[in-house]
Amino acid sequence: xxxxxxxxxxxxxxxxxxxxxxxxxxxxxxxxxxxxxxxxxxxxxxxxxxxxxxxxxxxxxxxxxxxxxxxxxxxxxxxxxxxxxxxxxxxxxxxxxxxxxxxxxxxxxxxxxxxxxxxxxxxxxxxxxxxxxxxxxxxxxxxxxxxxxxxxxxxxxxxxxxxxxxxxxxxxxxxxxxxxxxxxxxxxxx
Amino acid sequence: xxxxxxxxxxxxxxxxxxxxxxxxxxxxxxxxxxxxxxxxxxxxxxxxxxxxxxxxxxxxxxxxxxxxxxxxxxxxxxxxxxxxxxxxxxxxxxxxxxxxxxxxxxxxxxxxxxxxxxxxxxxxxxxxxxxxxxxxxxxxxxxxxxxxxxxxxxxxxxxxxxxxxxxxxxxxxxxxxxxxxxxxxxxxxx
Amino acid sequence: xxxxxxxxxxxxxxxxxxxxxxxxxxxxxxxxxxxxxxxxxxxxxxxxxxxxxxxxxxxxxxxxxxxxxxxxxxxxxxxxxxxxxxxxxxxxxxxxxxxxxxxxxxxxxxxxxxxxxxxxxxxxxxxxxxxxxxxxxxxxxxxxxxxxxxxxxxxxxxxxxxxxxxxxxxxxxxxxxxxxxxxxxxxxxx
Amino acid sequence: xxxxxxxxxxxxxxxxxxxxxxxxxxxxxxxxxxxxxxxxxxxxxxxxxxxxxxxxxxxxxxxxxxxxxxxxxxxxxxxxxxxxxxxxxxxxxxxxxxxxxxxxxxxxxxxxxxxxxxxxxxxxxxxxxxxxxxxxxxxxxxxxxxxxxxxxxxxxxxxxxxxxxxxxxxxxxxxxxxxxxxxxxxxxxx
DNA sequence: GATGAATGAGTGTTCATTCAT
DNA sequence: CATGAATGAACACTCATTCAT
Numbered sequence: 117x118x119x120x121x122x123x124x125x126x127x128x129x130x131x132x133x134x135x136x137x138x139x140x141x142x143x144x145x146x147x148x149x150x151x152x153x154x155x156x157x158x159x160x161x162x163x164x165x166x167x168x169x170x171x172x173x174x175x176x177x178x179x180x181x182x183x184x185x186x187x188x189x190x191x192x193x194x195x196x197x198x199x200x201x202x203x204x205x206x207x208x209x210x211x212x213x214x215x216x217x218x219x220x221x222x223x224x225x226x227x228x229x230x231x232x233x234x235x236x237x238x239x240x241x242x243x244x245x246x247x248x249x250x251x252x253x254x255x256x257x258x259x260x261x262x263x264x265x266x267x268x269x270x271x272x273x274x275x276x277x278x279x280x281x282x283x284x285x286x287x288x289x290x291x292x293x294x295x296x297x298x299x300x301x302x303x304x305x306x
Numbered sequence: 307x308x309x310x311x312x313x314x315x316x317x318x319x320x321x322x323x324x325x326x327x328x329x330x331x332x333x334x335x336x337x338x339x340x341x342x343x344x345x346x347x348x349x350x351x352x353x354x355x356x357x358x359x360x361x362x363x364x365x366x367x368x369x370x371x372x373x374x375x376x377x378x379x380x381x382x383x384x385x386x387x388x389x390x391x392x393x394x395x396x397x398x399x400x401x402x403x404x405x406x407x408x409x410x411x412x413x414x415x416x417x418x419x420x421x422x423x424x425x426x427x428x429x430x431x432x433x434x435x436x437x438x439x440x441x442x443x444x445x446x447x448x449x450x451x452x453x454x455x456x457x458x459x460x461x462x463x464x465x466x467x468x469x470x471x472x473x474x475x476x477x478x479x480x481x482x483x484x485x486x487x488x489x490x491x492x493x494x495x496x
Numbered sequence: 497x498x499x500x501x502x503x504x505x506x507x508x509x510x511x512x513x514x515x516x517x518x519x520x521x522x523x524x525x526x527x528x529x530x531x532x533x534x535x536x537x538x539x540x541x542x543x544x545x546x547x548x549x550x551x552x553x554x555x556x557x558x559x560x561x562x563x564x565x566x567x568x569x570x571x572x573x574x575x576x577x578x579x580x581x582x583x584x585x586x587x588x589x590x591x592x593x594x595x596x597x598x599x600x601x602x603x604x605x606x607x608x609x610x611x612x613x614x615x616x617x618x619x620x621x622x623x624x625x626x627x628x629x630x631x632x633x634x635x636x637x638x639x640x641x642x643x644x645x646x647x648x649x650x651x652x653x654x655x656x657x658x659x660x661x662x663x664x665x666x667x668x669x670x671x672x673x674x675x676x677x678x679x680x681x682x683x684x685x686x
Numbered sequence: 687x688x689x690x691x692x693x694x695x696x697x698x699x700x701x702x703x704x705x706x707x708x709x710x711x712x713x714x715x716x717x718x719x720x721x722x723x724x725x726x727x728x729x730x731x732x733x734x735x736x737x738x739x740x741x742x743x744x745x746x747x748x749x750x751x752x753x754x755x756x757x758x759x760x761x762x763x764x765x766x767x768x769x770x771x772x773x774x775x776x777x778x779x780x781x782x783x784x785x786x787x788x789x790x791x792x793x794x795x796x797x798x799x800x801x802x803x804x805x806x807x808x809x810x811x812x813x814x815x816x817x818x819x820x821x822x823x824x825x826x827x828x829x830x831x832x833x834x835x836x837x838x839x840x841x842x843x844x845x846x847x848x849x850x851x852x853x854x855x856x857x858x859x860x861x862x863x864x865x866x867x868x869x870x871x872x873x874x875x876x
Numbered sequence: 877g878a879t880g881a882a883t884g885a886g887t888g889t890t891c892a893t894t895c896a897t
Numbered sequence: 898c899a900t901g902a903a904t905g906a907a908c909a910c911t912c913a914t915t916c917a918t
Contacts, residue, residue: 117728117878117879117880117881117916117917117918118879118880118881118882118916118917118918119880119881119917119918120880120881121881121882124881124882139418140417140418141332141416141417142331142332142417142418143418145907145908145909146908146909146910147907147908147909155882155883156882156883156884157883157884157909157910158882158883158884158885158910158911158912159881159882159883160910161909161910161911162880162881162882162883166909166910167909167910222416223416225471225472226412226413226415226416226471227330227332227416228329228330228332228333230471259488259489261485261486261489262475262476262482262485263475264467264473264475264476265463265467265476265482265485265486265489266489268463268466268467268473268486269459269463269489269490269493272462272463272466273455273458273459273462273463276458276462277454277455277458281415281420281421282462283454283458285452285453285454286452286454286455292451292452292455295451295452295455296451296455296458298449299449299451299455299456299458299459299493299494300459300493302492302493302495303459303489303490303492303493304489305492311898311899314899335890335891335892336891336892336893337890337891337892345899345900346899346900346901347892347893347900347901348497348893348894348895348899348900348901348902349898349899349900351892351893351894352898352899356892356893357892357893497895497896497897497899497900497901497902498895498896498897498900498901498902498903499896499897499901499902500901500902501902501903504902504903519798520797520798521712521796521797522711522712522797522798523798525886525887525888526887526888526889527886527887527888535903535904536903536904536905537888537889537904537905538889538890538891538903538904538905538906539902539903539904541888541889541890542901542902542903542904546888546889547888547889602796603796605851605852606792606793606795606796606851607710607712607796608709608710608712608713610851639868639869641865641866641869642855642856642862642865643855644847644853644855644856645843645847645856645862645865645866645869646869648843648846648847648853648866649839649843649869649870649873652842652843652846652852653835653838653839653842653843656838656842657834657835657838661795661800661801662842663834663838665832665833665834666832666834666835672831672832672835675831675832675835676831676835676838678829679829679831679835679836679839679873679874680839680873682872682873682875683839683869683870683872683873684869685872691877691878694878715911715912715913716912716913716914717911717912717913725878725879726878726879726880727879727880727913727914728878728879728880728881728914728915728916729877729878729879731913731914731915732877732878736913736914737913737914
């Protein structure tokens, strides 16, 4: 028998990301994704249960990759600001090197499919980071406020600044990224 | 000669917002919107050129309303932090009083229709605010950084904290809103 | 506005019956039925909720027509054998004049859609006939046996003899029909 | 060299009958039958030319089995009514013991595949029975009418009474079966 | 012999839009 | 102005069958 073709599966992944970025989530039909990947629409159903499965799997794959990149060489022993800055930089690094993947996750997060995701599944990868922030609060380095508020200033600004749909005028280079971290740190530090 | 029926147009507006919030952008078909508004699908084409026109017009109407609410009683003579805090509070106020409208704009911003919007058209309403920030920079009260960076810390945190999809754990009351502004101000102030 | 076209609905009815008779229930797709009726597949959904509705409605329409034809001029005052013979002849008459309709009902009855039919809805038209048979049992003219058994000899033979798929060799004329009734009557009479 | 696996073929037969009875003819796809039989869809094409061949072969196998069961110990020397009653009882016996097989044939007979069957191929097994009836006619024990008419009263009532879709209210026990034969015999006897 | 991968053709259904009234 | 009828194109998905191993 023929064997499942990794090349085909990878092409499907790339096609999904590319098409969603080009024409948006709502317009990305199974047939169009198949054509982009140069396979038959029916073949998609060999690799995925249905469209939802294809999109959700693609999302999770990217999220896993992102979290691995960001948490790589994580060193809880460093000073807290250094840790946060390291994560901040790694995240910008990943996003700018993989802007297509990142854009896909942004679109996904605002689609109805988003509700199907177990958020904790994704968050668990960042557990060490969360503990660092917790420690920062205890050591009175970081403001003692609701965690969602801290996240709104420590994480989402990265996403917003990296989203070309939202920020068309800014050039993301080492300097601006560093500058932005300055604001983030000022926001949360005590 | 009969004239276009304002009641019908308003019903159409409400139906569009309601349906998009309930079943999402992709699933909101013309026929369903029409049924929700208790009119015929064909009648929509009396009021709007096509579906895109309907959605874009709905979006712009909300954005105009939001900017009017936020910029109401704008007083450039006040101290800069007071101005920003006032805007911050008014924005939260509008969003919490009109969460349906706000949710619609969030969904819209992540749809392909979003590209059709002339962002400057919306931004011009905030011109006085932009000038205040400019003045803050000149007076060395606000950090002299790219404008997009300032916005990422002054405006988007509001949207993120108000988005129930993103922040499920936080209760938005006077206290948390004030706290959040504290972080925003710390981020941008010199 | 345009008005619902009775001609189109009738064409749809005829096309459904014709196609099911020609290629069978399982192969009769919505697209094929539409092509046979010379309308767009989408138009079917103007007249019927879905495929099931189309088929079930077609079935019920035929059944109603059949029962009306069979029970026409029903006279409970006549002698019981005369009543039964009259019904027997009228049924053959309807079936031979409308063999296409009848074939459709036979196919329908053996399809999964059949389970959706409320049998009592159809049976109620034959209520007067059922009462006659009941009376025949009480008057000891007809055998006092389970009603299903009587039906198996009084009604189904008509269907079998009229079914060209099952009986290819017999010519259904006045004589053979009369002969067959003789057997039916001998079967059930006391 | 490996040989065709009888166990697999039998599993395929059972799976086909089971699935058709459970979900109907139209919904029984090759893939589903294969899954039910715990083999690959492709393997079916080792044993059968195509889907049609699978279904037709299954039908013929059952029919052969039925005729063997019914004609077992056939004794043309017995009195004619005894012969017919014996066949009648054996048929009910087979059907009630193998209701799954019987249901399959009923579904098959109303599918388009039915036209592919050479009816004479099946009928030839009943040749001795046909000759008995012929003899009964000659001896003026049985009515001298068209053979299809006799069959409509001697054979089909069994099928109708055994079809749970048609007769839901009757309990088929020794008594009702005997009673029903009484009607059948009254119908055809002179 | 046996199989999972692969697919073109098809399934029932909904779509945004136009037409006739 | 207002509408339900009408539709070609598209939708997600399944089909029977063949291919490569």
